[in-house]
Amino acid sequence: MVSRVTPIDQSDIPAKLAPDFDIILKSNGYIPKSYLTLAHRPEILKAFMDLSKAVIRDEGLIDRGLRFLIAYMASRTRGCQYCQAHNVKSAARWGIAGEKIDAVWGYETSDLFNEAERAALTYAQCAAQVPNLVDDAVFARLKDHYSDAAIVEITSVVSLFGWLNCFNDVLQTEIDQETLDWAADFGLAEKTPWDPSDHLPAAAE
Numbered sequence: 001m002v003s004r005v006t007p008i009d010q011s012d013i014p015a016k017l018a019p020d021f022d023i024i025l026k027s028n029g030y031i032p033k034s035y036l037t038l039a040h041r042p043e044i045l046k047a048f049m050d051l052s053k054a055v056i057r058d059e060g061l062i063d064r065g066l067r068f069l070i071a072y073m074a075s076r077t078r079g080c081q082y083c084q085a086h087n088v089k090s091a092a093r094w095g096i097a098g099e100k101i102d103a104v105w106g107y108e109t110s111d112l113f114n115e116a117e118r119a120a121l122t123y124a125q126c127a128a129q130v131p132n133l134v135d136d137a138v139f140a141r142l143k144d145h146y147s148d149a150a151i152v153e154i155t156s157v158v159s160l161f162g163w164l165n166c167f168n169d170v171l172q173t174e175i176d177q178e179t180l181d182w183a184a185d186f187g188l189a190e191k192t193p194w195d196p197s198d199h200l201p202a203a204a205e
Helices: 015-028 033-038 042-057 064-078 081-093 098-102 115-127 136-143 148-171 177-186
Strands: none
Touching: 015 042, 033 042, 033 148, 042 064, 042 148, 064 081, 064 115, 064 148, 081 098, 081 148, 081 177, 115 136, 115 148, 136 148
């Protein structure tokens, strides 16, 4: 499978975006292909990077690892294979234990999750469906554990990845080899119904 839009070469990154890309490179160790694809429209990429930084990369009211676990829940619910892999990898990187990631789909009954985490993950799962399934009961449960500002942060994570889920799934963005290697070591395809076949580099098919 070849990405429907060819990412730009890293050497062709617009000079005005170089400082932002340096931050991503230092943080990840590589530049995600989604960013290199977005770089065809530098203004959109810059706006997205700024939004992503505020929503999920900066310090916030919600633990960063939990934010990425919320993003994983939303991306898995929507069925975006590309974002699932990136988000679960980031959740692990930011401190979510492997056994907790393994148990995420049993979060309602697993004693690895507290009530606040359960409320957030239920909210993410419901919000990621179309039409959204966040009824008054789901929202009230969330409100029991989080302030209005924290709820805005959680909803922003789900919303941000709704945009990314659409972008990467429709364009069949190629998954970076670093993420494929991590997913293989973690056993993501064996543990979940993860199927990256629409996002594999041509040589990996």
